[in-house]
Amino acid sequence: MTGRRLALILAAVGLIVAAAVALGSGQMPAPAIVASMLRTTLQVATPLTLGALAGLYCERAGVINIGIEGMMLLAAFGGFVAALAAHAALGDGAVGASLAIGVAAAVLCGGLAGAFHALLCVTYRVDQIISGTVLNVLAIGLTGYLSRQLFFQSGMPHAPGVLPTLRLPLLADLPLVGGVFEQQPIALAALALVALTHVVLFHTVWGLRARAVGEHPRAADTAGIAVARVRWANVVVGGLVAGLAGAYFTLESVPTFEPLMTNGRGFIALAAMIFGGWTPLGAWAASLVFGAAQALQINAQGFGLAVPSQLVGMLPYLLTMLALAGLAGRTRPPAADGQPYDPHEAQA
């Protein structure tokens, strides 16, 4: 990820925010629009950022993961049910604890889904894209089946609430843009994880091994790295991160679950990862672009524009396609991305 690319991607965010200012100038002062756009952008970019980081852990180690969508959906449901159960057990006095248990359960669900993906593609060397599709179909089926089985008579219940908004000290007290720094915990955790992932991937032994396995597994194997184990570990970590993204849907954004609520976010996260050149900082910047497009859509409704909502709604998807078509130049996937590794196979 070159600095120039990063700047280019962030400029795209600026452009979208500027568009919002231009559209809404009649109704709101410009600084208020900028602050509102940035705040919403950070919020809605959260599952994309986390999803992209989840993909990154897998793909840097050479395992394609198109099952992020399914992982998020499973985790969103698992976390929701766990929070409900904890609330029923602990009562109204411990709403915060119930939600924390929900988040932990969601992360765990994501990790289990990651283990499933690793079992299929690392241990059994199943076609990775097919394995991801299996994960997506099973997630849709299981969450739909269980939510109907559990809540058919009672109707869909509400969780005890959503995670509280935190004010970052000092930053949140700034005039005009202070609101940008009032965010919920998972949104803040996503920012921290971007930095953490950058350090882990590029400045630790774990990251070096993961990248070696993703670029040239045979060389890594020869150097004494256990390829299968490194891939397993990274796919499970990716699953845990995707699980946190899932928690965003039912514990931070809205206090309820509905079937298919991830609505393609896992795939957009994947596109952000590619757009960002398989780097944490790039993936984060790209997630912000998609987040900004969505924020523009949300704000445009507030401005009461005459453009049909469906057409504005296409924006993130069209942007994804433009991004992939190399608007910001070609990017290169890890060399062994998507290739099962068989240590006993004769060298081609």
Place this chain on the structure above:
Amino acid sequence: MPAEPSPPPPPPAAPAPVSPLLRPVFPSSERVVGALQTALAALAVPVLAVVTALLVGGAIIALAGRDPLLAYAALWEGCCASPRALSETLVWATPYIFTGLAVALAFHGGLFNIGAEGQLALGALVAAWLGYALPGLAGPLPAAVHLPLVLLGGTLAGAAWGAIPGWLKARTGAHEVINTIMLNYVALLAVSYLLNGPLRDPSPLNVIARTPEIALSARLPRLAPDLRLHAGLLLALLAAAAVWWGLYRTPLGFAIRAVGANPAAARTAGMPVGGLVVAALALSGALAGLAGAVEVAGLNYRHELGFSLGYGFDAIAIALLARVHPLGVVPAALLLGALRNGAARMQFLASVPVDLVVVLEGLILLFVAAEVLVRRLYRLPPAGAPLVFTRGWR
């Protein structure tokens, strides 16, 4: 479509691991016994995958405190136990055959088309528009002209929508998995906009987002009185035969399969790889678009928001269950159609949510993809290299 009738180029020089997609379909006629053995061996894994999925599904039903036998009996009653139930299963299976063929054809070219859903929706919309608006624009038309135009329009709309990710892949290397999914959302939003706006049925009685009814001259005939079974099924069977013939008996089909098996070798052999990628995805989209047109002309007589119930996604399971063989798509589509059709009865009689069939679908997909699980479970001899359908992000 760039259907270059180039002479069959020489086979690529010993492409390292030969893809199962390139194996000859039928063994030579003098070895009938061998052929039967091959067929049985090819059937073993899909059949056992379905059986295993049903067993696991039964365990899931039992875990929820319901009776799996009652549930499966209700499923059977709902899908197959009466002429009406059978007819409805075939009605379900008709779009499944088309979209299953669409996904299978793309797989042969090494491409994963997840966009059948959007291609189908656009095909249905264009077909519906031609069906109701054409007589107004061009005067009354005989069915022999109007119906083919309706089907052709839907097919071309799907082909165009499929060609976009093909072109993007050939031109920029952008991966078709992401682009076909993105185009699904764009197509569904566009259809939603058009059905709520310009193409909405203006009759004062209409309260939902749908087009007016298509003209009588644009309709496919029904096959039996009082049943919804329509001639689209015959078109679907024809399409399966045509895709088989096209893939295995024409230069274009050979070239598409060569690109799917080894694009580098195909390029070395002088094949226009980029054009073939566009052609494969355009043909795939055409089949999905035709699925939508047939639903409009044979069944619904209009396009309605949200009528498509995941045909495009189920198509992936169908193509894999058929192990991407065009003729295998037919029984696979019948199976999925039966499951979908019987699900409502199962929910009604046994209180097992219809979503169970999506779980079953995922399990079938799992056991077909992870062949080794099934082989180990039933002590089958191990297969050769695991099936690899796709090639990562390249």
